[in-house]
Amino acid sequence: MADDRPDDQRDERIATWLEPEPLDELTRRRLVAGAMQASSREAPSSGGSRRAWRWIATAAVIVVVLVGALAVFTAQSGNESQLSDARKQPGQSRDQTQQASPALGAASSPIDVGGFGNLDVPANLRRLRTALAHPRRAAVVPSNGGEAGSPSNELSTATCRDQLPAGTIIAVGSGTLDGRRALVVLTDRGDGSRSIDAVLADPCEVRPLA
Amino acid sequence: MRDESDSVLAARASRGDRQALEVLLDRNVDRIHAVCRRVVGHPEDALDATQEAMIAIARGIDRFDGRAAFSTWCYRVATNAALDELRRRRRRPVPARPDGHEPVTPGPGVEDRVGARLDVDAALRALPDDFRVAVVLRDLCDLDYAEIAEVLDVPPGTVRSRISRGRALLVERLDPEGAGPPRTGNRLPSPVRQNDDG
Numbered sequence: 001m002a003d004d005r006p007d008d009q010r011d012e013r014i015a016t017w018l019e020p021e022p023l024d025e026l027t028r029r030r031l032v033a034g035a036m037q038a039s040s041r042e043a044p045s046s047g048g049s050r051r052a053w054r055w056i057a058t059a060a061v062i063v064v065v066l067v068g069a070l071a072v073f074t075a076q077s078g079n080e081s082q083l084s085d086a087r088k089q090p091g092q093s094r095d096q097t098q099q100a101s102p103a104l105g106a107a108s109s110p111i112d113v114g115g116f117g118n119l120d121v122p123a124n125l126r127r128l129r130t131a132l133a134h135p136r137r138a139a140v141v142p143s144n145g146g147e148a149g150s151p152s153n154e155l156s157t158a159t160c161r162d163q164l165p166a167g168t169i170i171a172v173g174s175g176t177l178d179g180r181r182a183l184v185v186l187t188d189r190g191d192g193s194r195s196i197d198a199v200l201a202d203p204c205e206v207r208p209l210a
Numbered sequence: 211m212r213d214e215s216d217s218v219l220a221a222r223a224s225r226g227d228r229q230a231l232e233v234l235l236d237r238n239v240d241r242i243h244a245v246c247r248r249v250v251g252h253p254e255d256a257l258d259a260t261q262e263a264m265i266a267i268a269r270g271i272d273r274f275d276g277r278a279a280f281s282t283w284c285y286r287v288a289t290n291a292a293l294d295e296l297r298r299r300r301r302r303p304v305p306a307r308p309d310g311h312e313p314v315t316p317g318p319g320v321e322d323r324v325g326a327r328l329d330v331d332a333a334l335r336a337l338p339d340d341f342r343v344a345v346v347l348r349d350l351c352d353l354d355y356a357e358i359a360e361v362l363d364v365p366p367g368t369v370r371s372r373i374s375r376g377r378a379l380l381v382e383r384l385d386p387e388g389a390g391p392p393r394t395g396n397r398l399p400s401p402v403r404q405n406d407d408g
Contacts, residue, residue: 008370011349011377017330017384018350020247020256023240027257031243032235034261036228039268 109152110185111135111171119175119182119198128173129210132186132196135171155183160204165195177207184209216280224272231271234280235264241281241351242267242288248346249292249339251331255299256292263291278360285351286361289343296339333383341376348373 023031113131116124131138151172155161167189174183181201188194196210214222214230216237222230239260246259266287274283334342347358348369358373359366 008355010352013385014345014349014377014380015352017380018244018248018334018346020244021253023243028236028239031239031257031261031264032232035235035264035268036232038265039231040228 110155110169111139112151113138113171113173114140116173116175116184119177119184124175125209128175128184129196131173132171132184135186139171151183155185155199158183158199158201158204160206161199163206164197164199165189167195170194217276220271220274220276220280224274231268234271235268238267238281238284239264242284244350245285245288245346246292246295248334248350249289249343250295250299251335252299255295259292259295260288262295263288266291278357282353282357282361285347285353285357289347289361293339293343329384333380336383337376337379341372341379344369344372345376345380349377 113128113135116128116131119125119128151174154174155169155172164185165187167187169185170188171186172183174181176182177198177200183199185197185199186194187197195208198207198209199205200207214233216234219230219234219237223234242263243256243260246263247253247256250256250259263284267284270287274280334346337345343362344358347353347361348355353361355366355369355373358369362369
């Protein structure tokens with residue numbers, strides 16, 4: 001009986017019973033050839049499909065990168081052209097700039113370079129001058145979308161704004177001078193020169209800074 | 211190439227070497243057929259299962275990671291193909307032909323051989339699939355318990371239990387008096403453990 005020998009030994013008697021008829025040579029060849037054919041039919045398609053997917057993925061990544069780069073380039077060149085358009089309008093008043101067509105929108109508004117605190121402190125004033133010299137780099141995104149309360153709006157309501165030099169207002173920063181609220185304005189005069197002026201409040205006063 | 215081990219051939223085949231794959235399949239077709247033949251129980255269905263298993267091996271050779279012996283992986287694929295074939299056969303209508311009937315050529319002792327084959331097939335058929343597979347893998351394929359556990363993805367204790375009960379049922383049917391092998395004259399070279407380095 002099979003139980004007479006240890007369980008983990010092969011039972012030679014059962015092995016003898018289980019041995020099947022051997023395959024004839026023709027059947028063996030047919031089985032091998034069938035498997036080879038089936039795998040060769042699949043191999044090119046699956047390999048090709050894998051390759052195709054790899055190409056598609058690569059192409060998709062390239063397209064995404066190109067579209068992104070194009071979008072960034074378009075945005076930058078748009079800003080540049082709008083800025084240069086603004087600079088090419090000598091004599092155009094600040095109000096004209098600010099009331100430009102809706103198509104220009106926020107781009108035609110002066111760039112807000114942010115607040116610099118007490119401008120009686122030379123370091124703060126220096127920082128503000130640097131920011132005005134590179135307004136696009138220093139531009140801040142207003143949390144209220146650039147509407148009410150923005151330096152541009154504040155400037156447009158200043159009663160003494162007509163005392164500013166003629167030209168195009170490029171950028172506006174803010175702070176305090178002599179303890180008074182101050183808007184510091186960079187103006188392109190149209191003759192290649194620029195001026196920096198402070199518009200002080202209470203009472204409204206324009207004070208040249210450069 | 212014929213002298214190279216299965217693992218070397220498998221590595222080459224997985225890299226796309228068709229000749230290595232062909233040698234590998236040719237070398238293992240007997241053991242795959244042996245499993246399918248005894249698990250499925252019907253010669254023609256066993257050939258179908260063998261073909262399916264070989265196709266699966268040829269297509270999936272790049273998934274063979276070499277952690278187990280190639281033969282163990284073959285047995286796993288063959289066992290799954292045989293069990294799939296059994297499930298397909300059970301869904302089919304009952305065939306008109308008598309189960310286990312093989313075309314045979316006339317010759318001396320043919321009745322004894324056919325009779326023995328029918329006895330073995332009938333006895334195996336009476337075993338639950340789990341027992342039959344375990345006994346076939348142990349006593350025909352000579353896998354050890356750990357290998358069978360890996361092939362069947364069950365604990366070794368379960369393998370031991372299935373083999374023990376399967377053997378008892380088989381002996382009960384084929385040799386109830388304990389008088390040795392019944393009417394079987396077909397001692398054949400074992401298809402297992404050939405050219406395998408695992």
